[in-house]
Amino acid sequence: MAEPRSVLVVDDDAAMREMLVSLLEEGGLTAADAGSVDAAVEKIRETDFDAVISDIRMPGKDGIQMLGEMREIRPETPIILMTAFGSIDSAVTAMQAGAFDYFTKPFKRDQVLVALERAFERRALETENRRLRRAVDQTTAFGDLIGTTAAMRDIFAMIRKVAGNRSNVLITGESGTGKEVVARTLHFVGTRASKPFIPVNCTAIPEGLLESELFGHVRGAFTGAHASKRGLFEEAHGGTLFLDEIGDMGPGLQSKLLRVLQDGDVRPVGGNRAVSVDVRVIAATNKELRKELEEGRFRQDLFYRLNVIPIHIPPLRERRGDIPPLAEYFLRKHAAGDKHSISPAAMNVLMNCRWEGNARELENMIERALALSEHREIRPEDLPVPDREDALKPPLEESLLESAVEHNLTLRELEDRYIDAILEHTGGNKVQAARILGINRRTLYRRGEHNHEHDQQHHQAHS
Ligand SMILES: Nc1ncnc2c1ncn2[C@@H]1O[C@H](COP(=O)(O)OP(=O)(O)OP(=O)(O)O)[C@@H](O)[C@H]1O
Ligand SMILES: [Mg+2]
Secondary structure, eight states: OOOOOEEEEEOSOHHHHHHHHHHHHHTTOEEEEESSHHHHHHHHHHOOOSEEEEESOOSSSOHHHHHHHHHHHOTTSOEEEEEETTOHHHHHHHHHTTOSEEEEESOOHHHHHHHHHHHHHHHHHHHHHHHHHHHHGGGGEETTEEOOSHHHHHHHHHHHHHTTSOOOEEEEOSTTSSHHHHHHHHHHTSTTTTSOEEEEETTTSOHHHHHHHHHEEOTTSSTTOOSOEEOHHHHTTTSEEEEETGGGOOHHHHHHHHHHHHHSEEOOBTOOOOEEOOOEEEEEESSOHHHHHHTTSSOHHHHHHHTTEEEEOOOGGGOGGGHHHHHHHHHHHHTTTOOOEEOHHHHHHHHTOOOTTHHHHHHHHHHHHHHHOSSSEEOGGGOOOSOHHHHTOOOOOHHHHHHHHHTTOOHHHHHHHHHHHHHHHTTTOHHHHHHHHTSOHHHHHHHHHHHHHHHHHHHHHHO
C-alpha cells in the first residue's frame, strides 16, 4: 500500500493547528505542524511534504513571505493558504504569489480535504511530467557513460558508430574526464562485449616488466622466468586491450608495440615464434600527444596507428550541462539506495566550480558530502568549495542558454543582445544599464556606436 500523504500545517494559533492536524489524520493523512514561518521552513527542508496548509496572517513573517521562501526550497510543493473571513485582498495576493489555493476561515472539513486532494493530483502530475522530461533526456546515459551536452552526445554517436569494428582508438582528455569509462563503453556496447576487456596502466608497471606483461615470455627468457607466460595481448584475444597512459610509454616499447599493431602478431620475450592475435587496442592519455610528437618523445608512426579513431573528451568546465546529470548519477552510485537529493542551491554551487579534476573530483565531492551531511539533502554548506562567492551566481533560465546555443550565437552576438535587453529593462537609462552590466558608461556608449558602424558595414557589404 502507498504511504499516506503528508501535510504540514502552519499557524501561530495552537488550537487551530491541533484542530487541523486531527482533521487531516481523520482523513487518512499524516500531519506535522509548525507555529511560525521559520519553524515551517526548517521542517520543509527536512521533509518533502505533499502539501502545506498555512495561515496568512501571523506575527513575524507571514504566509506570503513563507511562500517565497518555500518556492526556493521546494518549488513543487503546493501551498494552500487560509485567510480570515473578509480579507479577500490577501487571498488575491496569495494566489498571485503562487499559492495553489486558499480558503477562508471558518471552513468546512470537506473544503480542506477537497483542496488537498486537488493539490496532491497536481503534484503527482508535475512529478510525472518531470519524470517524463527526464526520460526523454535519458540519452543522458549511454551504458555507464553519463552526459547531456552536445559534446557528450557526439561522443555517444562516435562510440555507436565504431563499436562494431576493429579500428584502434585514441582517447584524449584531462585527468578524470572519463577516458576509461569511454573505453569500457566502447567495448561493452560492441561486438566484442563477450570477450575480455583488459586494462593496462602503462605508467604503473616498470618498462622491462611491461614488455613481458604485454607480449608474454618463454621459460628461461630472463632470471625468474621459471615458466612461460601468455601476455595480455593473447589474453585479450577477440576482445579489447586498453592501454592507459600511453603517453608515458618508453621509446623501446613503443617500437615493439608498433610492430604488433602492424603485423597483428606478438612475439613473447625470449621466444622466436610469433602468435597471431585479434585484439582491438584502445589507448588513452591525458598528455598533449601532439606536443610529445613534436618533441620526439612519442613515435609519429605509432601515433597514426593508434589515432585511427580519435575521441577527445573536453574538460568538465567546458560542458557544464553535464554537471547535474553526473552529480545525480554519483549520488545514486554512492548513496546506497537511500532517498538522497541535492538541493537546488547546492547544485548551483556545483555548477560554478572549476573542476580541475573533472568528473573524478565531482564524484569525490559528492561522496564526501554524503558522508558528512546530516540530512538527506546535500546543501551548499556540505560542499567545501573554495570559490564560494563565484559559486553563488544565480542560475540562469536554461532556455536562454539553450536558445543561444541553438542559434550558434557568437559571444559578441550574445553580449549585444544582452546589452539590448538590459537597456530595454532600464527603459533606455544607460547609467543604470551600465551599473547592471558591470561596465562603465563610456564603454556602453562605445559599444552602441560600434554596433551601428558594424551594421552599416554589414549593409554595404551586401549592397
Ligand atoms: N561521463 C561519465 N559518466 C559516468 N561516470 C564518469 C564519467 N566521466 C567520469 N566518470 C567517473 O569519474 C571517475 C574518473 O573517470 P576515469 O577514470 O574514466 O577518468 P580518466 O579520464 O581515465 O582519468 P585519468 O586520466 O586520471 O586516468 C570514474 O569514477 C568514472 O566512473
Ligand atoms: Mg584513466
